[in-house]
Amino acid sequence: EAGVAQSPRYKIIEKRQSVAFWCNPISGHATLYWYQQILGQGPKLLIQFQNNGVVDDSQLPKDRFSAERLKGVDSTLKIQPAKLEDSAVYLCASSFSVRDEQFFGPGTRLTVL
Amino acid sequence: QKEVEQNSGPLSVPEGAIASLNCTYSDRGSQSFFWYRQYSGKSPELIMSIYSNGDKEDGRFTAQLNKASQYVSLLIRDSQPSDSATYLCAVISPGKSTFGDGTTLTVKP
Numbered sequence: 001e002a003g004v005a006q007s008p009r010y011k012i013i014e015k016r017q018s019v020a021f022w023c024n025p026i027s028g029h030a031t032l033y034w035y036q037q038i039l040g041q042g043p044k045l046l047i048q049f050q051n052n053g054v055v056d057d058s059q060l061p062k063d064r065f066s067a068e069r070l071k072g073v074d075s076t077l078k079i080q081p082a083k084l085e086d087s088a089v090y091l092c093a094s095s096f097s098v099r100d101e102q103f104f105g106p107g108t109r110l111t112v113l
Numbered sequence: 114q115k116e117v118e119q120n121s122g123p124l125s126v127p128e129g130a131i132a133s134l135n136c137t138y139s140d141r142g143s144q145s146f147f148w149y150r151q152y153s154g155k156s157p158e159l160i161m162s163i164y165s166n167g168d169k170e171d172g173r174f175t176a177q178l179n180k181a182s183q184y185v186s187l188l189i190r191d192s193q194p195s196d197s198a199t200y201l202c203a204v205i206s207p208g209k210s211t212f213g214d215g216t217t218l219t220v221k222p
Binding site for chain 1: 117144145147155156157158159162164201203205207208209210211212213214215
């Protein structure tokens with residue numbers, strides 16, 4: 001069974017530029033999560049989708065971050081414009097349902113200069 | 114107060130010893146509890162899941178859950194140097210997924 005796929009793996013941008021990350025969850029997983037992980041901290045949930053509906057986006061900085069889940073499968077997370085403090089690893093995870101184990105993709109390491 | 118709190122560590126144990134990792138949470142409506150292992154530069158990897166009070170064993174790992182005390186723990190028996198990593202506690206409540214900041218474990222040969 002294929003795992004969670006993410007791209008790109010690494011991205012370096014200047015502040016005020018925009019960037020987009022892509023995630024393809026495990027087949028059949030209805031729930032998809034985007035996390036931000038800053039060095040030395042645990043993953044912080046940005047947004048949670050159940051199929052193509054948003055369950056929780058309370059910690060998503062909506063003035064600069066946006067996310068969508070097309071047709072309840074793939075998802076994209078966008079940052080526009082990026083700030084220095086957005087430098088982090090962005091992790092995508094999926095689970096069969098909201099109560100089940102989450103499986104993580106390899107992450108995207110973003111550096112904002 | 115953080116919603117999910119873990120011992121800040123670092124925790125160091127000799128090879129072959131038992132490592133004990135602790136986690137407390139604030140939301141009494143929490144339903145699912147997970148332990149993840151994260152090696153430096155890698156993404157979290159699921160080790161254990163527990164949903165009801167009591168102990169759950171899987172090989173060298175035992176998860177313990179006490180919902181009344183809002184406490185979940187992970188015991189690693191016969192610790193190996195390859196167990197050296199950061200261990201993350203994750204707590205799922207309706208519509209919410211929260212991770213602790215992790216405890217870094219070092220197992221010394």
